[in-house]
Amino acid sequence: MATRALGPLCVGVDPHPALLPALFGPPGPDAAARWGVAVVERCVGRAVVCKPQAGLFERWGAAGMSALERVCQAATRAGLVVILDAKRGDIGSTAEGYAKGYLGPDSSCPCDAITVNPYMGLDALEPFVAEAERQGKGVCVLARTSNPGSADFQSKRVETAEGAAEPLYLHVARALGPMIERLRGPETGWSGLMLVAGATGPAEARGLREVAREALFLVPGYGEQGGGAREAVAGFVDGPGGREGGVVNASRSVSLPGSAQAANSARDWESAIDQAIETAQRDLLAAVRSRMPQA
Amino acid sequence: MATRALGPLCVGVDPHPALLPALFGPPGPDAAARWGVAVVERCVGRAVVCKPQAGLFERWGAAGMSALERVCQAATRAGLVVILDAKRGDIGSTAEGYAKGYLGPDSSCPCDAITVNPYMGLDALEPFVAEAERQGKGVCVLARTSNPGSADFQSKRVETAEGAAEPLYLHVARALGPMIERLRGPETGWSGLMLVAGATGPAEARGLREVAREALFLVPGYGEQGGGAREAVAGFVDGPGGREGGVVNASRSVSLPGSAQAANSARDWESAIDQAIETAQRDLLAAVRSRMPQA
Numbered sequence: 001m002a003t004r005a006l007g008p009l010c011v012g013v014d015p016h017p018a019l020l021p022a023l024f025g026p027p028g029p030d031a032a033a034r035w036g037v038a039v040v041e042r043c044v045g046r047a048v049v050c051k052p053q054a055g056l057f058e059r060w061g062a063a064g065m066s067a068l069e070r071v072c073q074a075a076t077r078a079g080l081v082v083i084l085d086a087k088r089g090d091i092g093s094t095a096e097g098y099a100k101g102y103l104g105p106d107s108s109c110p111c112d113a114i115t116v117n118p119y120m121g122l123d124a125l126e127p128f129v130a131e132a133e134r135q136g137k138g139v140c141v142l143a144r145t146s147n148p149g150s151a152d153f154q155s156k157r158v159e160t161a162e163g164a165a166e167p168l169y170l171h172v173a174r175a176l177g178p179m180i181e182r183l184r185g186p187e188t189g190w191s192g193l194m195l196v197a198g199a200t201g202p203a204e205a206r207g208l209r210e211v212a213r214e215a216l217f218l219v220p221g222y223g224e225q226g227g228g229a230r231e232a233v234a235g236f237v238d239g240p241g242g243r244e245g246g247v248v249n250a251s252r253s254v255s256l257p258g259s260a261q262a263a264n265s266a267r268d269w270e271s272a273i274d275q276a277i278e279t280a281q282r283d284l285l286a287a288v289r290s291r292m293p294q295a
Numbered sequence: 296m297a298t299r300a301l302g303p304l305c306v307g308v309d310p311h312p313a314l315l316p317a318l319f320g321p322p323g324p325d326a327a328a329r330w331g332v333a334v335v336e337r338c339v340g341r342a343v344v345c346k347p348q349a350g351l352f353e354r355w356g357a358a359g360m361s362a363l364e365r366v367c368q369a370a371t372r373a374g375l376v377v378i379l380d381a382k383r384g385d386i387g388s389t390a391e392g393y394a395k396g397y398l399g400p401d402s403s404c405p406c407d408a409i410t411v412n413p414y415m416g417l418d419a420l421e422p423f424v425a426e427a428e429r430q431g432k433g434v435c436v437l438a439r440t441s442n443p444g445s446a447d448f449q450s451k452r453v454e455t456a457e458g459a460a461e462p463l464y465l466h467v468a469r470a471l472g473p474m475i476e477r478l479r480g481p482e483t484g485w486s487g488l489m490l491v492a493g494a495t496g497p498a499e500a501r502g503l504r505e506v507a508r509e510a511l512f513l514v515p516g517y518g519e520q521g522g523g524a525r526e527a528v529a530g531f532v533d534g535p536g537g538r539e540g541g542v543v544n545a546s547r548s549v550s551l552p553g554s555a556q557a558a559n560s561a562r563d564w565e566s567a568i569d570q571a572i573e574t575a576q577r578d579l580l581a582a583v584r585s586r587m588p589q590a
Contacts, residue, residue: 016388055389059396061403062364066357089412090382091442093311094350101354108356117384119414119437121444142414147386149416152470158451159460168448168463175447 003048004241007281008233008288010083010218011043012251013071014053019256023269029063032056036071038266039255042273044078047281049247051218054086069109082111083140083194083218083247089117091124099131103139113138113194115218118172122179129179129193138183138192138216141176143208144169146198146221155204169204173212180215190216190245197235199227199248205235209245213237217246223253223280229287242288250280298343299536302576303528303583305378305513306338307546308366309348314551318564324358327351331366333561334550337568339373342576344542346513349381364404377406378435378489378513378542384412386419394426398434408433408489410513413467417474424474424488433478433487433511436471438503439464441493441516450499464499468507475510485511485540492530494522494543500530504540508532512541518548518575524582537583545575 015032
């Protein structure tokens with residue numbers, strides 16, 4: 001995997017209106033598209049994966065969706081792996097609509113994987129998994145997110161069939177077993193059925209790894225939200241080139257760093273972003289290359 | 296409430312590509328917009344609430360979102376209450392993006408309430424509730440959905456603080472208490488913090504009513520998915536004009552009925568839709584006006 005060479009960083013593309021550098025024009029969908037495409041270009045040769053955040057584009061309605069499409073198309077053309085962070089979830093034909101709209105071959109908003117919410121149950125996830133299976137793509141299910149509110153419901157202990165109890169997020173991951181198996185890549189052994197396992201919960205990530213050995217993890221919460229690099233890779237496992245098993249997302253710290261905010265020229269902005277991405281990769285590579293104490 | 300006179304029907308606007316009548320042109324975002332606007336016009340004087348399904352528009356990307364905007368704008372102009380079925384959910388500034396994008400005063404996709412997913416926790420719901428509070432709008436939280444998969448996680452028994460156990464959907468509803476209170480309308484006493492309580496689970500809906508007395512319910516699963524009118528209003532309570540406390544959604548049976556599929560003229564299509572809406576309202580009104588046996 002190319003993440004072995006460049007590092008496990010996933011570059012979040014989150015166009016916060018108040019943080020978009022003036023360089024890209026007045027805050028709005030056009031500035032978001034120009035900025036997003038520029039961020040994607042900085043990723044080439046520096047990061048393998050990027051993650052556009054649908055909600056921050058969608059705030060501008062159809063014009064924002066059109067900006068999101070431009071970014072996803074540019075990232076796909078650039079050869080990046082695109083995880084669309086849309087956190088969708090619905091039943092039957094609506095889920096099929098989402099699945100085909102994003103993972104389908106004719107998507108105007110092309111991506112390699114999409115984040116989905118498991119609350120509605122396995123039948124709501126099935127259309128996404130089926131489309132991913134057909135297209136050789138991925139589905140990234142929220143298990144244990146990085147926000148404080150993840151404790152409200154995800155961490156509640158639920159009764160298992162065996163009369164024991166385990167946190168809901170583990171229960172969700174366990175229920176996904178057959179789907180994880182279906183999306184397992186024959187070469188790497190890793191599954192395109194990914195799990196969101198926040199950097200703010202390293203112990204929880206290790207627990208998730210025990211019940212979902214082949215699922216790649218998408219780890220949010222590194223950097224801005226307080227998780228360090230070692231916490232972020234807590235759910236990774238030893239592999240030939242160091243610890244592996246997922247990607248670690250950083251958004252503001254790499255695509256909207258303070259150093260890029262003040263940039264007066266495109267060139268200054270580019271070097272600020274390049275530096276931010278490279279710094280994060282170095283930090284994460286150091287973490288995956290050091291042997292970690294076992295829990 | 297006008298639903299007392301016309302009935303508690305919420306008309307689902309779900310543009311299934313294979314079911315859009317040929318009358319509106321070849322299946323695609325333009326046909327979806329024309330059909331959706333026409334459905335909305337049939338609601339006037341026949342139903343108070345409509346519910347466009349975001350996923351089925353979004354499958355056409357930005358063009359589909361633009362079609363969704365046309366439908367929501369037409370419904371708002373027509374004076375309908377619009378519940379946008381988007382099932383969004385994210386944290387912090389992303390949730391704010393969604394909240395402002397849909398519930399905000401400058402929304403290009405105006406709606407009176409939006410459906411949201413509680414899995415990520417209360418802090419993920421807060422931006423939606425705060426925006427709804429500012430704008431006098433609503434937020435509709437998935438509690439117990441109507442699909443078979445609702446049993447997978449929503450119905451799992453979780454441990455409560457008191458050492459007892461209750462299904463997750465009840466636990467979610469209980470945790471929403473303060474938010475329900477914040478969105479309570481001073482006149483009606485009902486709260487704009489609504490709960491999704493599927494028609495396929497009348498006992499579950501009665502349970503939800505016990506822990507969330509003031510929450511209006513959005514009831515999916517009536518008609519096509521197998522719930523009857525009496526099951527659909529199981530979570531309603533006695534009021535001056537009959538049982539009240541929510542709206543009951545029907546989608547295919549009212550906006551894509553077989554009788555309208557074959558229509559050769561706009562006039563035939565209109566009268567098929569009018570009849571389908573009126574039939575559903577009569578069915579539901581009979582249910583809310585008959586005293587129901589207490590569980």
